[in-house]
Amino acid sequence: MAISKMKKLFLATLRQDEERLMAALSWAGCVEITPCGEAFAGFAPESRQKGIAEVSVQQKKLGDALLILDGVLPPDRGLFKRKERLAQALFDSPDKTVAEALTLADGVAAVAAQKEALLLKTAALRREIEGLAPWCVCEESADRMFTRRTELLLGTLPAACPLFRLTAALNGTSPETQDGANKPSDKFSQAKSGEDDNAPAAAPLAAEVLPLFCDKAKQYLMICVLREDRDECLSRLTPLGFVRADPLPADFSFPEGVPHSFSAAKDTLAAQLATAEAEAKACLDDLKGRANDRKILRQAADFLSTKFLRLKAADRLGGSEHTLFLTGWVPEKALGRLEKTLAPFDCAWETEDPAPADDVPVLLSNKKIFTPFESVVEMYSLPAYGSFDPTPIMSVFYFFIFGLMLGDVVYGLILSLACFVALKKLDLGRGARNLISLFGVCGISCMISGVIFSGYLGNLPGQIASSAAGSNFAMPGIDLLTQDGIFIFIFLSLGMGVLQILTAMGIKFYMLCRKGEVFAAVFDVGSWYVIFLGGALSVLLSGVGQTIGIAVLILGLAMKITTAGRAKKGIFGKITGGLLGLYDIVGYLSDLVSYMRIMALGLASAVIAYVVNILATLMISPGFSVGTLIGWILLPVILLAGHVINLALNLLGCFVHDGRLQYIEFFGRFFEDGGRPFAPLMPEANYHVIEREEESD
Amino acid sequence: MKKKVILILSLVLALVVLAALPSFAAAEEETASLTLWDFFYNGTTLSLIGAFFAVALSGIGSAKGVGIAGQTAAGVVAEDPSLGGKFIALEALPATQGIYGFVAGFLVMIKNGVIAGNADLSVADGMYYLFACLPIGVVGLISAIHQGKVAAAGMQMVAKQKDQFGKAITYAAVVETYAILALLISALLIFLH
Known part of the structure; x- marks a missing residue:
């Protein structure tokens, strides 16, 4: 029970062993490598920085490819799916797999890029086809819209603009004069009428307007004009909202043997669209067929993340061109493992106790039964x-309080079984394992208090007996x-509280004594013990016992009042400090x-x-009209x-x-928080479970 | 919020006055016939009004508190979906007040005989239960809303500092203390009668 004792590690070896050493240490998983400090940081090979950069680029590449594949392939990961096993040895010689995976990733990226381009193309084609559709009525040759003297203008007009305004503009008359008393009332012509009144009448143009198509927003028109009138015609029509249109896409050319009409152009584009869609589908199918690639990519990704961690750790090493110097932390109990790990290396190493100023990492190590409770801490x-590591003591309280809060045999049984199955059947990280084991252990406590308070799914047995058989x-x-x-129950809850508070005070007492502050321990914590003891005696006993109790109580109070203000200056400060101490x-x-929250x-x-039981057994009670059989079906x-x-x-x-x-x-009574978690160099795998040659604890 | 509490308390007072009226009436004319008045102002109904206050007020509070926390959770999880699971725990914290109110309401139903089917309470007993239900009702209403706010703030803290989840939970759980004390008094009053 405790916080693991840490040793400062110093290690010197040959630089040529660097990679091997990092691999060995990461498998041992018991050394946290710290930056080695100014004194030894003379030499930092450029190749290492380059290596780190290279690995992160590769990781990014694999990650992107995996992201693409995960998008198209059916998911094969999840809480209830077992991860694949991967042998430890593979992690130390990953180059071949990584190279293969990088090629595969390039392939995946290329296909995905092609697919994206095709999708963009299909979208563009769809837009073009849509733009072409209204013009298909026009049977003229789409790429030759003129004769020697005339020209065909294609264009659109807002749907709100009546056609007669167009013809009037072309004829050089204002619509009012043409229509006489029948003045159009739509807002479009009203807005324009002001200008028209002042404009001088222009000469009529020889032009023919052919409406082709009309939708909610636009009228699609073809206007036949003399070539020399074209600019004049456009300048008269533009104020009405006429916009020239060029329905054919910019880079469109008619294939041979096809009539040069708009509808033929549309058909050509539609054929192109179909091809592009088929190609995009082929790309997608190609990606979907790469389930095996994904496996290799994942392996390589796991290799790389482990390699990356090793390189990052190696970056903290010092040394010279040919030597390597490592500083770090190692738990005292792991020294044996470290010795075994380092045996094959030509290295010199030693450990020493941490100095008071050192930033020592914290690793909790408790008996196996208490480890689940470490997650609570x-x-x-x-x-x-x-x-002080409170895990073992806290575990006991946590265990019993949990049971009291959820005292039911069946609930506890379900909880324990479910957690047991989850631990056996799921691949969980350390945190999740601890949390699930915590619930599993607490399930036992639920069963214990379930027996005491007769909780079997609440009062189900009795409830069924009284409903079914009366x-x-x-x-x-x-x-x-x-x-x-x-x-x-209230007594139990408060009793638990009294026990735990007294225990917390005891721990505080112990911690103060260990620091050598015996005086503080006796007067700050011990005096409360005396007060509580005296209070308890004087309340619970009678006669002589009570008198003794009162005496003890007075002694405790006196201790408190005289010493609580000892840090204050002046007699006045000391007295008020003492009285304030009682306020605690x-x-x-x-x-x-x-x-009482337990209750x-x-x-x-x-x-x-x-309540659930009452509702359920209502179904089988004789007075209820559902019928016995249906009742027994509804009950469960x-x-x-x-x-x-x-x-x-x-x-x-x-x-x-x-x-x-x-x-x-x-914790509030004694806990000193702010420990930095011990972070040893370890292999890392997101997609696989590493099959270790030698299990480390 | 203050207005609501005052409204609730005056409603209760009005009920008390109204419930006292029949006894004056009974003193004047000693008829035994059951009137509509008796139908509403008897012990069982009064105790059920108490159960209503316990369940409804704390339920409203929980709904509001969980609502506040849920909105924040949705906002934060939109940025970082990995927090989704953790936030369910934080979001559900203000739900307990509603459960406490429910517990108090149900204890009343056990004690006044509604469950056993032999409910027959004097007006004084009914009034007793009504008042016994008020602590958890009123405190549940307000503490759940505040707990929701603390839970929401805790979520924003966890979004920035992922390892502070334990503290976020603890901050929110501290607010609940007062709902627990209120339930304690309500439950003791009901049990002790």
Whole structure:
């Protein structure tokens, strides 16, 4: 139980061994390499920086290719899918796989780029076809819209502009004079009418307007004019909103043997579109057929991420052209493993104890039964190096409080079984493993308190017995939902609080003594013990015992008042400080009351289970009209849904509030946080589980 | 918020006054016939109004608190989907007040005999249950909303500092203390009667 003792490691070896050494250390997984400091940092080979840059470029390339493939291939990863195994030896000679994967990645990127280009092309073709569609009525030769004297103008006019305005403009008359009293009332002509009144009448142009097509926004027109009138015609029509159109795409040319009409052009484009779409589909199919490539890419990606970490670690090494110098941290208990790892190398190494000023990393190492609870501590903060690891003591409290909050045999059984199966069947990281084992262990506690408080899916056995047979059967144990039951539960909750607070004070006492501050330990913490002891005696006992209790209480109070203000200056400061020290009693009381949440959560889970049972057994009660058979079918459905929801809700509540009790009420009294987690050089694999030749603990 | 609380409390006061009226009426004319008045102002109904306050007020608070936290969660997870799972825990924290209210309401139903089917309470007993339900109702309403705000702020903290999840949870859980104290008093009052 404790924070692992760390040793400072100094190691000198030959530079030619660098790669081998990094590989060996990463498999050993017990050395955190630190920057070796000014004194030894004389030599930094350029090739290493280049290597790091190269590997990250390769990683990026593989990552991009994997992203593309993951987009088209069916997903084959997930919580419930086992990862593939990959032998350790492969990680040390990855070059061949990596080279192959890089080629494959290039191929994937090329096909994907081609696919993108084709998709862009199809989109452009679709737009062109759409633009061409209104002109298909025009049967003229699309690329020869003129004769010697005349020219055909294609163009569009806003749909709101009536055609007669167009013809009027061409004839050089204003529409009002043409239409006489029948003045058009649409806003388009009103807006224009002001100018027209002042404009002098122009000479009529010889022009023919042929409307081709009309949609909601535009009218598509063909206007036949004399060549010399063309510019004049356009200058008269542009104010009306006429825009010349060139329906054929810029780079379009008619294939041979095809009539040069707009509809033929449209058909040609449609054929091109079909080809492009087919090609894009072929690219997609090509990508979809690369499931095997993805496997190789993933292997290479895992090799590279391990290589990258090794290079990064090697970057912290010092030395000269031919020698290598390494500084780092190694847990004392891993020294044996380190020795074995380093045996094949020509190297000199030594360890020493950390100096007080060193930034020592923190690794918690506890007995196996307590390791799941380390995650609870880590979620708060690691303890500072040299302080106290509360994991084992906290585990005991966490375990029992969790059970009290969710006291039910069946819930506990489900929890433990589910977690056990998950641990066996899923590939989980260290954090997830710890958390799941935590729930699994706490499931046992739920079962224990379930037996005490007769929780078997709430009161299900009794409820079924009374609904189906009308009997008064009840499982043995204390019924929580009675006056007696609730008081026992409150007593247990507060008792847990008293125990834990006293334990926290004890740890504080121990830590102060270890630091040599015995005086502070006795007067700051010990005096509270005396006060509590005296208080308890005087309340619980009678007669002589009570008198002794009161005496002890007074002694404790006196200790507190006389010493709590000892750091203050002046007699006045010391007295007020002493009295203020007593004020902490409020803190103890509020912390104690906080433990009532155990009762609140326990009650909540029991009551909801009770409600679910009432609803479910309503189905089989004789007074209910569903019928016996259907009732017995509905019963498990309601039970399942209700209890799953209850379990999920209360698991969250227990996890949060049990943790909170530890963090605030327990840790708050003694915990020194701010430990830096130990980060040894380790192999890293995202897609695979590494099959180790020799398991490290 | 203050207005709402005042509104709720005055509603309760009005009920008390109204419930006291029949006893004056009964003193004047001693008829035993059951009127519509008796139908509404009897012990069982009053205790059920208490259960209503416990469940409804704390339920409103939880809905609002979870809503606040959920909106923030959606915003943050849009930026970083990997936080989705963690945030469900933070989002669900303000949901407990609703459960506490439900527990109190249900305890009333056990004690006043509605579940057992022999509900027959005096007006004084009903009034007792009504008041016993108020702590968790009112405190649940307000604490759930504030817990939702703290949970939302915690999510923004975790978005920037991923390893601070434990603290974010703890900050939000501290707010709940007062809902737990209120439930404690409500539950004790109901049980002790």
